[in-house]
Amino acid sequence: MSKGLPKIYFDACCFIDIVTHQLGGKIEAGRENHTWYCYNLLKASQNGEIQVFSSQLTIVECLSAKK
Helix, strand or coil: CCCCEEECCCCHHHHHHHHHHHHHCCCCCCCHHHHHHHHHHHHHHCCCCCECCCCCHHHHHHHHCCC
């Protein structure tokens, strides 16, 4: 990846909201826009347009999220 790409940090809530929404679960009221933006930022990262970073603890937080 290029050094000059914009960078963004994702906390676990970004991933949890995306997965919850995609599985048809209910997310907190008012977080629909948050989920849409996070999803599209991940797509931009896959396309090499930005860099998304997260903590190693994100994996633990996502795995321990309640259903």
